Amino acid sequence: FEEYLKPRAAAGLADLVVTGVLPNASGLYRPDLLRLGGPGVPALHHAPAVDALLLSHAHLDHAGHLGFLDERIPTFCSPLCRGILVALAGSRGRDFESEFVDFRPRPAFPDRRGLSIPRRFELVEGRFQVGDLSCRALPVDHSMLGCVAFLIRTSRGNVLYTGDLRFHGPEAALSEAMLDAARAEGVWLLLAEGTRLDVAERRTEADVFEECLAAVRGASGPVIADFAPRDLYRLATFLRIARETGREMVILPQDAFLLKELLGMHPLVPDPKRPPIVILKERKMSGTYSEKDYQKWERSVLAFPTARTLDELKPVRDRLILALSFWDILNLVDLEVGADALYIRSSSEAHSEEQALDDRRLDNWLTLLGVTRRIQSHASGHAPQPDLVRMVQTLRPEVLVPVHTARPDLWDALVPEVRVVVPAPGATMVF
Ligand SMILES: [Zn+2]
Numbered sequence: 001f002e003e004y005l006k007p008r009a010a011a012g013l014a015d016l017v018v019t020g021v022l023p024n025a026s027g028l029y030r031p032d033l034l035r036l037g038g039p040g041v042p043a044l045h046h047a048p049a050v051d052a053l054l055l056s057h058a059h060l061d062h063a064g065h066l067g068f069l070d071e072r073i074p075t076f077c078s079p080l081c082r083g084i085l086v087a088l089a090g091s092r093g094r095d096f097e098s099e100f101v102d103f104r105p106r107p108a109f110p111d112r113r114g115l116s117i118p119r120r121f122e123l124v125e126g127r128f129q130v131g132d133l134s135c136r137a138l139p140v141d142h143s144m145l146g147c148v149a150f151l152i153r154t155s156r157g158n159v160l161y162t163g164d165l166r167f168h169g170p171e172a173a174l175s176e177a178m179l180d181a182a183r184a185e186g187v188w189l190l191l192a193e194g195t196r197l198d199v200a201e202r203r204t205e206a207d208v209f210e211e212c213l214a215a216v217r218g219a220s221g222p223v224i225a226d227f228a229p230r231d232l233y234r235l236a237t238f239l240r241i242a243r244e245t246g247r248e249m250v251i252l253p254q255d256a257f258l259l260k261e262l263l264g265m266h267p268l269v270p271d272p273k274r275p276p277i278v279i280l281k282e283r284k285m286s287g288t289y290s291e292k293d294y295q296k297w298e299r300s301v302l303a304f305p306t307a308r309t310l311d312e313l314k315p316v317r318d319r320l321i322l323a324l325s326f327w328d329i330l331n332l333v334d335l336e337v338g339a340d341a342l343y344i345r346s347s348s349e350a351h352s353e354e355q356a357l358d359d360r361r362l363d364n365w366l367t368l369l370g371v372t373r374r375i376q377s378h379a380s381g382h383a384p385q386p387d388l389v390r391m392v393q394t395l396r397p398e399v400l401v402p403v404h405t406a407r408p409d410l411w412d413a414l415v416p417e418v419r420v421v422v423p424a425p426g427a428t429m430v431f
């Protein structure tokens, strides 16, 4: 799938199951979608096959398919995780693939337009219960707020799922506290992420701050900061740089909407109504900034005193840090950004052919606009090999099940004292 080749809502789950995007598992999916049938789609079930979904965080490689889950299965996650999903769904408009918090039953007949079924969330912090299983949500540091690891007590021993995590970010103390707590409880089986199991590099958010601060200090024109807008740690880094350099920080309406939804839930969430934040009012539809050009959720943040149009920003463009990515590049045309601009890429390298192609397009755009000063400065949301090995050595599990990694084969040599069992797609693991 890609931009113009999307799974068809009208085909229910068929496109997603045929491509293997969703596993062909029974008892998991929404009955209204299963009833639509299709090649390879599992048969309709009476009762769900699982009791609960434990969701570590709101990144889309974890939560992206939540909308397809049988609505009778409750999702256990942190309050911040749900807050982020609500904001994401609220600012994307309703589409088949972003029905994280509620959904329109299919087939979506016109007379059922207003009908939406809410998904059940159980917001957890610390200890909680799923049926007769005692569980614990343990907060960890990652490139998103509200991430947790899960510890589940079973009759055989404790199972720990790490979620995505790092030990070098602004809230590294959380990950260390998780390790202490899990070690104290004892871990029999460890489901460990290993995104960067083949990497030793350990650049921190503080490194990004120092590098970018120096670069922005040396810039005379506008600064374009290209980073994942939902990483509020990175946003905090650039807000600090904006304050230190007397600049304003321009963010998009969807980013402001996320801040509005999360305000008060974590000390790092800045108030989008206050400087140095500026909310960019882009040209849409009529091109005249008319109220009617914007959706309801957009109007809710564009009503803030910090909202400004591109025309209003143009005269002060040299005092701005613009949090924009490839997809928003055309705003730079309106701002008449040129040779005095600095472009900071503050995200990871391209992971796919498509992303590499987008990078080339971005390069071409920047060249066309005359932006020649470009730097790269990033710190990963994932722990590198030395920290992952230390984690396993600290927890001393009997069994290690590698997940979220392209290199599960590396674990054996790194922790020879632990039995490593690599999961296979579609196979049930029995211990
Ligand atoms: Zn993640």
Ligand SMILES: [Zn+2]
Pocket (backbone or CB within 6 Å): 059, 061, 062, 164, 404
């Ligand atoms: Zn992930």
